[in-house]
Amino acid sequence: METQRLRIAMQKSGRLSQDSQALFKSCGLKINLREQRLIAHVENMPIDILRVRDDDIPGLVMEGVVDLGIIGENVLEEVQLIRAAQGQPFAVKTLKQLDFGGCRLSLAIPDDVEYQGPASLAGKRIATSYPGLLKRFFDEQGLSFKSVMLGGSVEVAPRAGLADAICDLVSTGATLEANGLKEVEVIYRSKAVLVQAPNPLNDAKQAIIDKLLPRIQGMQQARESKYIMLHAPKDKLAAITDLLPGAERPTIMQLAGDTNQVALHVVSSETLFWETMEQLKALGASSILVLPIEKMME
Numbered sequence: 001m002e003t004q005r006l007r008i009a010m011q012k013s014g015r016l017s018q019d020s021q022a023l024f025k026s027c028g029l030k031i032n033l034r035e036q037r038l039i040a041h042v043e044n045m046p047i048d049i050l051r052v053r054d055d056d057i058p059g060l061v062m063e064g065v066v067d068l069g070i071i072g073e074n075v076l077e078e079v080q081l082i083r084a085a086q087g088q089p090f091a092v093k094t095l096k097q098l099d100f101g102g103c104r105l106s107l108a109i110p111d112d113v114e115y116q117g118p119a120s121l122a123g124k125r126i127a128t129s130y131p132g133l134l135k136r137f138f139d140e141q142g143l144s145f146k147s148v149m150l151g152g153s154v155e156v157a158p159r160a161g162l163a164d165a166i167c168d169l170v171s172t173g174a175t176l177e178a179n180g181l182k183e184v185e186v187i188y189r190s191k192a193v194l195v196q197a198p199n200p201l202n203d204a205k206q207a208i209i210d211k212l213l214p215r216i217q218g219m220q221q222a223r224e225s226k227y228i229m230l231h232a233p234k235d236k237l238a239a240i241t242d243l244l245p246g247a248e249r250p251t252i253m254q255l256a257g258d259t260n261q262v263a264l265h266v267v268s269s270e271t272l273f274w275e276t277m278e279q280l281k282a283l284g285a286s287s288i289l290v291l292p293i294e295k296m297m298e
């Protein structure tokens, strides 16, 4: 029997776990994740959360074992490339790019080795957990290399004499630095994405997705937006509005007991930098407030 509860896979523990959990929470899902269970039931919506290794998520979504999954684009793209090389199809739908899990897949070599472009690595041994993405990069360059497949601890491979270079995920670069490596080439940029199983879902499940997506959108938009309030001299209103980023239609209000000034409120698509605030002040604006927005719906 097909379940009516929407199943979503997320990484159990790792770099995507906390942000995935925060995303569900911000969408209004009440989950008790404290217990070390594989499946967590959402109390206030017909949704079950499956917590697994991130590597398992593309397969689970593709097979329709779960309906949705949150996964790094790097893993998704790698699975796709490897399957394509074996002549196997891989079709999952990307529903939304998320605003977390940002990282890059980069080539790195020992600090003391000279680098003059990808050709410096021709024929070299490169350790990676992403042979598909690495091969695509080298194919595009028309170069060959020797792939050394490692599931983890890729960064120690050069020192251990296993490889001449590595191709690994980087966010701050601290791990590379600690291992005496320098980043020489970014070959892929990744973020977390929400993906959906290829087959159409039943109406009940689709209805939940139709509810979740605008909520995710609303959270992301809110994070990028600010509510700006200020007092402005009436004769400088146009110049002041011009300075506000993404502020098409401000609300203008009378100030009690002041006929020369008005209050201006606006939702801006960006934050206000100090420089802009100083320019606004120079034009005569005062009481400038920049407030965070929790959620929004258009």
Ligand code: ATP
Pocket: 011, 012, 013, 014, 015, 016, 052, 053, 054, 055, 071, 072, 073, 074, 075, 101, 102, 103, 169, 170, 171, 172, 190, 191, 192
């Ligand atoms: P699992 O035990 O679930 O297999 P893992 O060790 O494979 O975990 P993590 O290191 O937790 O995976 O990374 C999960 C995802 O987080 C990566 O595939 C990537 O999309 C993203 N990510 C963001 N920043 C980084 C980073 N600095 N290093 C590695 N992954 C990162």
Ligand code: MG
Pocket: 053, 054, 055
């Ligand atoms: Mg993994």
